Amino acid sequence: MPMFPFEVPYDDVDKNILEHVAAICSCLESSFLSMPRGNGFIEYGTFEDAYEELKRRTKGFSELNGPNLLHAVQAKPVAFIVIRSMLGFTPPEWAYVTTVRSNTSVSQGAARGIDRKIRMNPEVQLPSNGVTSDRITAMAETAAEILTEGATETTGDEIHRLSKADTDQGLDSLKLVAELGVPYAMLLYERFLGRPFASHRDSISELVGDTLEIAIEKALTKAGITYVKTGRAQVVPGFDQAPDFIIPSVYNPKVVIEAKITEDDGTARDKVTRIQHLDRLREDGPGRPPKFEVIACIGGRGFAQRKSDMEKMIRATRGKVFTVRNLDKMVDCT
Structure with missing residues (x-):
């Protein structure tokens, strides 16, 4: 049974840092094979029904117009x-080309709002008049133009965003895909370029982090500890970026907790740097005790990829690094 760095005096941690790095890494869990569905997840059946409606209305994409x-x-x-998926655009990208190509200005926020409203309520009809209706009309007309044009010629060191099996040659590509189906190798290649579930994962990124934060809240509440859970971009005196949790209050911080989940080693390094910055902020001058204690609660395989980064985090928190598997010890060991 490994001894975790929060269970022993820090002098021991400092002397046997690699053993404690291994102990923390051994209990990190990855959740990249599963993710929250969220309220905006669209079932394949719903997506396919909409695709068939689009195919029918355009007569197999032979009459593709606004x-x-x-x-x-x-x-x-x-x-x-479905149309956005055919374009291969994000909502802000679609908004931009619409604004450039039409007489209707569509902001990024408006495009995201339309997209989210549909994902949250797939069966609710969109407005048939007003500003939102005008924006949707302009976006539809712009999409029709772009899909009809297909990929334009680029230089040797560039690739056009429409150089895909279903849009490369404009309507000819769309009709061919609709009639014959997409070659499996090409489908796999496009998945490789775009990462399956990439857009959905981006849309529920906050929910992924919420699982760890909820566990922290339960541990603190169970122990009867007063805490403040900060909001995104919340301004807290003394911090250029607010920690995820402050105990007992923002006016008298004694403990700060950073909750971080990542499956990527590059992102993990950025999060370790954030925790090191908190360590520097807590210093109150030579010979004076630290202003507050720093705790890191982490999850995901990203933190286990670079042992040197884990070592930095353990040193920055004086051993106070917890995972979901040992979060029940956080209160007693800090």
Whole structure:
């Protein structure tokens, strides 16, 4: 049974740092094979129904124009998501090209809002008049133009965003894919370029982190400890970036907790740097005790990739690094 760095005096941690790095890494758990569905997850059946509506309205993509795309979206709002998937654009990207190509200005926030509204309520009809309707109409018309044009010629060191099996040659590519299906190798290649579930993972990134933060809240509440859970971009005196938890209050911080989950070693390094910065902030001058204690609660395989980064985090927190598997010891060992 390994001894964790928070269970022994810090002098021992300092002398046997590699053993304690291994102990923390041994209990890190990865959740990259599963993720929260969230409220905005669209089932494949719903997506396919919208695709078939779009295909029917455009007569197998042979009559792809703004009005036909708009009729499909009005009948099946998720068709809007299908069109965006065909373009291969994010909502802000679609908003930008629409603003450039049309007389209608579509902000990034507006595009995200339309996209989110559809994902949250796939069966609710979109407005048929007003500003939002005008934006959707302009986006549909712009999409029709771009999909009809297909990929344009680029220089040797560039690749066009529409150089995909279903959009490379404009309507000819779309009709071919609709009639014959996509070659499996090409489908796999495009998945490789785009990462399966990438957009969904981005949309529920906060929910992934919430699992760890909820566990921390339960541990603190069970122990009867007063705490403040800070919000995104919240301003806290004395901190250029607010920690995730402050105990007991923002006016009298005695303990700060950073909750971090990452599956990527590069992102892990950034999060370790953040914790090291908190360590520097707590110093109150030579010979004076630290202003507060720093605790790190971490998860995901990213933190286990670079042992040197884990060593830095253990030193920055004086051994106070916890994972989901030993979070029940956080209160007693800090």
